[in-house]
Amino acid sequence: MTTASAAEVAELPAVQPGQREPTKHKGAIVGFLAPFMVLFIIFYVFPVLYALYQSFFKIQRVGTFGVATTVFGGFDQYRRIIVSSEFWASIGRVLLLFVVQVPIMLGLALVLALLLDSTLTRGKKFFRLAIFAPYAVPGVIAAIMWGFLYIPSLSPFSLTESVDFLGSGLVLWSIANVITWVFCGYNMLIIFSSLQAIPQEIFEAARTDGAGQLRIAWSIKIPIVFPAIIMTFVFSIIGTLQLFNEPQVFRTITNSVSSTYTPNMVVYSTSLVPNYNLSAAYSVALAIATFILSFVFLKVTQKRAFA
């Protein structure tokens, strides 16, 4: 946890340590930190610890109709997770989505950001806002809307009559399309903002040497904005692993999405049983998976990102 974020801190030379003595303004520091930290501890730190605590208990019954009592179960819930084929299937699904959808979305975002940053086109303000607009549409609403566009009877696109976008074979990619549609513009904007911050003088020498836009983009712009791309990747890891809204909405229009389609849906459907202890263990496993993936990703890319 701290190591993963330490890697992020490493890329923030903008944050300078203050020049003050450690004890100066103690009251003010506490006053500034208190409101956020109190809420952070109650609504972030404590729930994580509580889930961890819950995950080590189990419900025990004497006979089929006996009184249920909660007893310490050690790693019993985690043993159940290891053999839960539904959970691993859901993990596999989001990993597949991550491997395919995230690179496509971020590649598209990068290309669009470079185009908007280049001197090649007019009407950039319009294009920028058009690409960003879907971010203002909540994931649930976007899924409902695309759901209508996928249903042959409602869709304005005749393609839906020959291709079953909601069938079990394609529905994962139909969901991927909804996510790409909503978040591409957001990622584009993060990369674009980073591009805009590059001083123009850097390109002068390259232009004098006769480098075209594409060469400048590849050799100068992309390396400079690499940390921003890494940031969008980490956010996408988190977002994909905790995918819930879009597939949950799709459940209302197709049978191809099961109640355990993504890890978060497993957590939710287990809590509906209700089996809070197992559900808490799933939450913990998911949080750990997110940490590990984000951390490994930051480690692997660190050399290139901060070179």
Add this chain to the structure above:
Amino acid sequence: MSSKTAIATATNEPSPSGATGPREHALSKILATAALVVAAIYFLVPIWWLAVASSKSLGNLVTTNGLWFSQPFQLFSNVSDLFSYQGGIYLRWLLNSVGYAVLGAAFGTLFATMTGYALAKYSFRGRELIFNTILGGVLVPATALALPLFLMFSQVGLVNTYLAVFLPSLVSPFGVYLARIYAAASVPEPLLEAARLDGSSEFRAFFVIALRLMTPALVTIFLFQFVVIWNNFFLPLVMLSDDKLFPITLGLYTWNSAVQQAPELRLYVIVGSLVSILPLLIAFLGLQRFWQSGLSAGSVK
């Protein structure tokens, strides 16, 4: 792509069209513009379809071309039907969402900014530990928090109340991260020293001087926190059972789930979706001057 490289690199001789800025071959410009037009169509057509569909009768939704208007044009009667359906529950959802998002983002931004400012401008023991822990919070799946929160809230009787959705949404770890970067970059130390010499308290220096200098960051944090809360679905789904407390996302979701039983709901879901995305679109368009500069500050490393 490779042909484009060749073209782009080969264009070193002066071209008549490029009066200002670097000169590029016309073909590169056409390709770039074409790519952006295709992208704009992809991103805007679903919203266009939603707007067109909202103006139709229930029957025309299925029988007419989805991408163009049909007679009768009944957008306004659809909207008024939407607002009166089921005793005006839609307006209630809309106001709930506005309440959750405006109050949550406003207080959340203030708290995050105070913390980010303190982490940037004071040095004290445990500062990096606090910052790293908060950054770790960015990585915690928000949905992994919802269930333990439900169990905690059920013990104190907060489940199925406004507070159950409102309180957790006050915390924005990413806001602290942005605020710290921005405070370090935009609030000069000498200015704070001058304020101190004038006898100003630390809080006064923050509220009078620092907050003003950090306006772009404040707008950025506010807007993105607003979006997070406005989009919130899992937490209300877990916490709320009384539909009077629902935010718009959960409300429209329940309507959409009931379309099979009540076909007229389909039109209300469509019109309701359109109405629900307008406030955010307007907020983003109206405030873009602020959040764009705030965003670039956040991404400069």
